[in-house]
Amino acid sequence: MAMAKRIDGYSEDWLPIKQILNGMIELDSGEYVTGVKVMPRNIFIADQGLQNAIIGNLRNFYNSINFEFWLVIADRPVDIGVYLSQLQILYNNNSSNIAKKLIMEDINKANMFMSAEYNVVDTEYFILFKEKRMELIQKNLHTLISGLANSGLNSTQTSNDDLRMILDNFLNGGSHTSFGTVMS
Numbered sequence: 001m002a003m004a005k006r007i008d009g010y011s012e013d014w015l016p017i018k019q020i021l022n023g024m025i026e027l028d029s030g031e032y033v034t035g036v037k038v039m040p041r042n043i044f045i046a047d048q049g050l051q052n053a054i055i056g057n058l059r060n061f062y063n064s065i066n067f068e069f070w071l072v073i074a075d076r077p078v079d080i081g082v083y084l085s086q087l088q089i090l091y092n093n094n095s096s097n098i099a100k101k102l103i104m105e106d107i108n109k110a111n112m113f114m115s116a117e118y119n120v121v122d123t124e125y126f127i128l129f130k131e132k133r134m135e136l137i138q139k140n141l142h143t144l145i146s147g148l149a150n151s152g153l154n155s156t157q158t159s160n161d162d163l164r165m166i167l168d169n170f171l172n173g174g175s176h177t178s179f180g181t182v183m184s
Contacts, residue, residue: 020164023157024137027130032137035069035128036144036155037162043152057151064147067140069129074169075121084110126158126166 016028024034043054084107091103113120127144131137141157148155 015167017167020160023159023163025163025167029132031130031132032134033128033130033163034137034141035126035158036141036148037158038125038127038148039154039156040123040125041153054152058153061147061151065143067129067131067136069127069144072126072128072166074124074126074166076124076165078120078122080110080114080120084114124162124165126162127155128158128166 018026018028020026024032026032043051046054087103087107087110091100091107094100094103127148129140131140145155145157
């Protein structure tokens with residue numbers, strides 16, 4: 001019976017990623033992966049005519065894209081620790097019992113959301129593409145941003161942080177990991 005050879009390393013070592021820089025993932029092949037982050041918009045609170053116009057504009061936009069692209073939806077964990085700290089300071093500096101009671105209700109609600117029972121995340125939307133030539137990267141980014149703007153949606157080029165979060169989501173099954181140093 002043959003023994004399995006043990007391979008040391010990390011799953012990231014198997015990825016063909018050279019670096020993440022300037023809102024792009026540089027691959028070992030010389031290609032770049034980049035794209036846009038689309039700001040969410042609830043069109044269902046608009047009147048029916050505007051909803052139909054936005055959907056029609058998006059359909060035309062998607063059909064006009066002449067390069068391969070990926071639609072990616074990723075959940076980013078939300079850290080409300082700073083908000084909780086600000087509430088605590090507000091509570092400590094307030095002398096009104098009524099205001100303190102209302103602030104404490106907000107603190108308790110925020111603590112409830114931070115518990116393991118709730119998974120508080122922001123859902124983010126991306127359109128990504130892969131390209132080797134920098135002039136085509138800029139052209140494709142312009143096509144995406146202007147096409148989305150014509151459809152009534154705002155977008156920006158992906159940041160390094162956005163791309164790292166997308167990779168973290170795929171590599172860790174959506175679980176956010178953070179490991180601390182153990183001191184003896």
